[in-house]
Amino acid sequence: MLPPFELSQPQTLPEALRALAEDGGQPLAGGTNLFPDLRSGREKGDQFVSLALVEGLRYIKHTEQRITLGSGTTMSDIVHDPKMETAAPALAAAAKIFAGTMVRTAATIGGNVCCGSPSADTVPPLLTLAADVTLSSASGERTVPLDEFYTDYKKTVMKPDELLTSVSWAPPAPGSAHLFYKLARRKGDAITVTGVSVMIAADAGKCTTARVALGSVAPTVFRAHEAEDLLVGQALTPDLIEQAAKAAAHQCSPIDDIRATADYRLQTAHALTRRLITQAWKQVA
Amino acid sequence: MSTDKIITLKVNGSAVKFIAPAHRTLLEALRHEGFVEIKCGCEKGDCGACAVLLDGEPVDSCLTLAWHADGHEVTTIKGLGSPENPDPLQKAFIETGGAQCGYCTPGMIIAAKALLKENPEPSLEDIKRGLSGNLCRCTGYTRIFEAVQVAAEELRREGDVA
Numbered sequence: 001m002l003p004p005f006e007l008s009q010p011q012t013l014p015e016a017l018r019a020l021a022e023d024g025g026q027p028l029a030g031g032t033n034l035f036p037d038l039r040s041g042r043e044k045g046d047q048f049v050s051l052a053l054v055e056g057l058r059y060i061k062h063t064e065q066r067i068t069l070g071s072g073t074t075m076s077d078i079v080h081d082p083k084m085e086t087a088a089p090a091l092a093a094a095a096k097i098f099a100g101t102m103v104r105t106a107a108t109i110g111g112n113v114c115c116g117s118p119s120a121d122t123v124p125p126l127l128t129l130a131a132d133v134t135l136s137s138a139s140g141e142r143t144v145p146l147d148e149f150y151t152d153y154k155k156t157v158m159k160p161d162e163l164l165t166s167v168s169w170a171p172p173a174p175g176s177a178h179l180f181y182k183l184a185r186r187k188g189d190a191i192t193v194t195g196v197s198v199m200i201a202a203d204a205g206k207c208t209t210a211r212v213a214l215g216s217v218a219p220t221v222f223r224a225h226e227a228e229d230l231l232v233g234q235a236l237t238p239d240l241i242e243q244a245a246k247a248a249a250h251q252c253s254p255i256d257d258i259r260a261t262a263d264y265r266l267q268t269a270h271a272l273t274r275r276l277i278t279q280a281w282k283q284v285a
Numbered sequence: 286m287s288t289d290k291i292i293t294l295k296v297n298g299s300a301v302k303f304i305a306p307a308h309r310t311l312l313e314a315l316r317h318e319g320f321v322e323i324k325c326g327c328e329k330g331d332c333g334a335c336a337v338l339l340d341g342e343p344v345d346s347c348l349t350l351a352w353h354a355d356g357h358e359v360t361t362i363k364g365l366g367s368p369e370n371p372d373p374l375q376k377a378f379i380e381t382g383g384a385q386c387g388y389c390t391p392g393m394i395i396a397a398k399a400l401l402k403e404n405p406e407p408s409l410e411d412i413k414r415g416l417s418g419n420l421c422r423c424t425g426y427t428r429i430f431e432a433v434q435v436a437a438e439e440l441r442r443e444g445d446v447a
């Protein structure tokens with residue numbers, strides 16, 4: 001049983017934004033986070049605005065300059081879009097092993113980004129794409145780099161009357177490598193213990209782009225900027241990659257929980273960062 | 286406090302109409318209407334016992350609001366076949382021993398149906414991943430995976446004949 005709540009079902013974005021501003025409800029997308037949390041009491045709320053019927057939130061748009069996902073795009077939509085394999089290889093990989101079949105049908109990218117969980121699997125791949133999120137409210141629209149979206153555990157810069165309407169990024173450079181690795185207790189339908197994504201591009205033997213993002217090892221998913229700075233402009237050697245992995249691990253502040261200890265998370269963050277950068281460099285160099 | 290609404294949907298091809306408040310899940314609503322072939326396990330998306338097809342797509346009915354299913358089509362395990370005319374998956378689950386207590390079976394077969402629609406020739410690994418949202422406490426899964434392989438072969442043979 002879910003606790004009782006009121007639900008409005010707007011059909012257009014302006015109606016949804018008005019409902020958020022005036023009735024003070026909370027957005028409800030796929031409900032795959034909200035419903036379990038409401039049922040267990042981790043989440044309170046008796047006023048929701050359903051995004052299910054809002055027109056124009058569920059789409060994938062590919063242009064030469066930009067790939068844009070409406071916030072209502074589901075994990076299955078991403079899995080079923082063959083272009084995603086080149087538009088965002090690591091995101092396609094993350095969507096494929098996200099939850100189980102039934103949850104993927106309902107879970108949206110907007111909900112995954114907005115829930116602010118450190119283990120949200122689409123976030124490391126989106127961070128290494130240097131994605132932007134568009135936030136809309138009754139008074140206007142703003143675009144924020146995803147890298148500046150999270151402020152603390154389950155906290156974001158989003159205001160209560162704002163909706164995340166889309167996520168977008170520039171296509172990866174041709175020949176770049178975009179990877180994601182999810183370490184979990186089992187291969188399917190498991191919560192991430194340590195998640196790592198990297199984007200590496202090279203030109204004339206030097207690394208031109210280096211982005212590294214880690215999940216489940218700090219209060220928020222984060223970009224390992226220090227590690228990235230060590231790599232850009234260099235020919236990557238095992239030594240340098242090890243230094244970068246160390247720098248990334250240095251930025252982690254993991255916790256113990258039922259899935260793993262903090263120490264295990266730290267060691268795997270280090271090892272997986274090293275492994276993924278090495279693998280990516282082999283692909284691009 | 287919660288306002289009630291009349292919900293009209295189709296279940297296994299027949300119209301069903303009921304009144305539900307916003308927080309009523311599709312699982313609760315349909316079991317109340319007599320569709321007790323939909324099983325209730327965890328009510329939080331972990332076990333897949335409550336899986337149904339919503340407009341052909343597999344969902345956990347415990348994570349779906351009845352309001353969100355308004356005007357849509359639901360298929361339960363009973364909509365896939367009958368004892369006289371079973372779906373190849375139903376037949377294979379019986380023949381291989383893929384069902385023991387049977388509690389997970391409706392959801393397993395719904396998830397397997399969705400898997401085979403997308404991937405008619407799944408590897409063992411594909412089957413394991415395709416059913417990772419379904420838990421079984423009896424079989425140890427081996428017979429379930431076998432049943433899906435047997436059904437996949439049967440469906441491919443049917444496809445060749447047609």
Ligand SMILES: Cc1cc2nc3c(=O)[nH]c(=O)nc-3n(C[C@H](O)[C@H](O)[C@H](O)COP(=O)(O)OP(=O)(O)OC[C@H]3O[C@@H](n4cnc5c(N)ncnc54)[C@H](O)[C@@H]3O)c2cc1C
Nearest residue numbers: 029030031032033034099108110111112114120121164330
């Ligand atoms: C069995 C199970 C397995 C799971 N496995 C995984 C997994 O492998 N990886 C993973 O990352 N997650 C997993 N999850 C968590 C969950 O499925 C995802 O985080 C999902 O993407 C949430 O999306 P949703 O549409 O269901 O969000 P909802 O539950 O509807 O919403 C989540 C939060 O985001 C807010 N929100 C939603 N959309 C918007 C918007 N457009 N604008 C502003 N705020 C918004 C809501 O108000 C709420 O606070 C799992 C959940 C379950 C139940």
Ligand code: FES
Nearest residue numbers: 326327328333347
């Ligand atoms: S009862 Fe719905 S997934 Fe367990």
Ligand code: FES
Nearest residue numbers: 385386421422423
């Ligand atoms: S047969 Fe008993 S739970 Fe699977």
